[in-house]
Amino acid sequence: MSCTKRLACGAARKNRSINYTDLEHWIGIAKLLEAGCFDAVFLADVVGTYDAYRGSRDASAVAAAQFPVNDPMLLIPAMAAAAHHLGFGFTSSIIQCHPFMFSRLITTLDHLTKGRVAWNIVTSYLESMGRSFGMPGIPEHDVRYEMADEYCKLCYQLWENSWSDDAVVRDYQRGMYADPAKIRDVNHDGKYYKLNGCHLSEPSPQRTPLLFQAGASPRGTAFGAEHAECVFCVSSKPAGAGKYLADIHQAMQAFGRKPDDVLGFAYLKVITGGTESEAQRKYDKYSEQVDYEGALSLLSGWSGIDFSTYSPDQEIEFIQTNAVRTILTSFSPDNPRGKWTMRDLARRIAIGGAGPVLVGAPEQIADRLETWIDAGVDGFNLSYSTLPGSFEDFIAGVVPVLQQRGRMQSEYRAGSLREKLFPGRAARLATPHPAALARTPW
């Protein structure tokens, strides 16, 4: 077990109560998280609207359920100027941007952050996204992963194989900025993407950004096993997260990768305060503010099922989809009755999203987080109820306890985000990761 466990925070999932269009707001969050020794801030994104519930996006607009949503990438440079160690992860779908454009955006961010950028690779699940880009909808599930595989490997070519390490000479005596013999085209005529040209940016510290992924389906797990350096574990219990990670580790063997080539982050929410009862009061307050339809618009979007057709008192054994089952399992620890209605489900999603909710005093939270660490997870992706309040509470209360117990870093390691998270490794990916395999001799 590593003595330094990782902490990331998920932000930008809910715009309701925050001034999310204000740069100073985000700069303040970056400073706060860095003061709290968080490894990274994670900026989620959804390029489309949740419109499965009642066949419309109305409930999501009312509840501000991931809508409206600005582009998260643009927050990173301003946050990076104010926080010098924190990492910056963000979501970008393989559907929204051609690899030639996307690869340059990433390299630019990696330059500007001095190697602290991470990409959460997603394949999209909303039909509305496909329509927004002029398609009838989004491609079928496994096709999207096939596209993602081609997309990533094409980006790896641009990041890792277009510029030699010694291409940039900056030799002002000879009048040479870059040696053209050390820059080469990527020529790709693939099933889903075409590209002929060299990478426009010179190499950045990490070249390939730190790669996050969260696939849970068989195809998604296989994709993560090949590409991911960090995975999000969405599970109600430590054992479930441990099982998910064990499955990923197993699947990684097919690609010659080892268990310590990937870090698992459990997605969860912490509600804490000075005492257990203060934390419980916060939980009760959030419970009272639940937007039933907003929560079900998210669940409908994730699952493709229109839950408006069920009564709030309907019991939920009928739900059979994977996406919903994952969430349902997160109910069981807290449920004294054993039976759950649509209303219970909505409340739980409104409070904790797809993950579990931990409520308690700092020592109690630390105890429970330790059970996750002991089950095999390497860190946590914390969601929030209020921004920055949830993180202020966590940093004031829980972080010192975790640090005293040797479960969390008290200062940052030097180097890029990859070097910070994988001590002893280099800024760039090593074989047998496919990004490293993209490199060919000069």
Add this chain to the structure above:
Amino acid sequence: MSCTKRLACGAARKNRSINYTDLEHWIGIAKLLEAGCFDAVFLADVVGTYDAYRGSRDASAVAAAQFPVNDPMLLIPAMAAAAHHLGFGFTSSIIQCHPFMFSRLITTLDHLTKGRVAWNIVTSYLESMGRSFGMPGIPEHDVRYEMADEYCKLCYQLWENSWSDDAVVRDYQRGMYADPAKIRDVNHDGKYYKLNGCHLSEPSPQRTPLLFQAGASPRGTAFGAEHAECVFCVSSKPAGAGKYLADIHQAMQAFGRKPDDVLGFAYLKVITGGTESEAQRKYDKYSEQVDYEGALSLLSGWSGIDFSTYSPDQEIEFIQTNAVRTILTSFSPDNPRGKWTMRDLARRIAIGGAGPVLVGAPEQIADRLETWIDAGVDGFNLSYSTLPGSFEDFIAGVVPVLQQRGRMQSEYRAGSLREKLFPGRAARLATPHPAALARTPW
């Protein structure tokens, strides 16, 4: 004549001598320009490589002639956090990004800058760009402008017509963030672009960014006459810039627009110092550092002609393309001999790019800039020889003289970039601009 003339600075055109990957470098430039009362910084971009010269990008790599080039958009948030009045213009081609994605990037920037973003609409001229996006090359010239027209009008729909002014209510008592009845889809099945969905971002201060354009061809001028709020005048002499603006004003009539609906910025370079001889010494030093092939790789890219096939001593009367003629005319004021060789041409481009170069003491520079203002231009887009040195020199020497003469602002107006540049107008475009025409009743 307006008493407040406009100043913008062109940056990011040359990466050779600067630490362009460093955020602090750009933050420092933003602070400097704001201290100097510049209206805006303009971040150029080229998404492709200059490979017409010798049929390869080699000369541009050696000279760092617009290559390598990072994405300029990502500099804006960090600069905007450090400078609270300066505007931020950047180039984005209609080829690099789907309108659904691009429109959200712009709205995000307009939110984060509190309404200080400008977009320079370009249609691309490099075949290498088309190939990089998997096409055989770029579409034919007039087709690109037809695409640009469709692209812009589709973006206007998203920016101006998808969300009503009263869509965002933030009514926490009623539990309503946005009123879904005030958000509507854009449904577009066009010749070049398809899109079905609502804008993902809530309205930003300007909605449509301030629009720059620089087309000089007949089709380009017509496009600018319909869409541009600011145009770049590339001309060697004040009269040429005045003529270009008069042509734009004439063409604007067809769209019901008036001359004061557009501002003309002359593109030029100033080399100044404490005295005329100090300025001349700087000019001579830059002349000695000219990269012949780097300059001709730019000229070859602009014109499509491979100038490597001509001797450096070849006289240049043979050059017949528009792009080159525009540049050649900028030679004449400084040429005592009347005849120009390829070497002269390369030197001139290396020092001044496509525009004229003004060399002198601050009072002399101010005198010459006044002749441009009196010829009808509204402001200047200043290129640089060293960054930030060229702007430090200009701000220390020329800005106070222009301010004393009432030719330049001494403080910023309140409001968005559009309100700063067009006193008395609103943050949003008014009819008959096509962005305003995109609005339909609710």
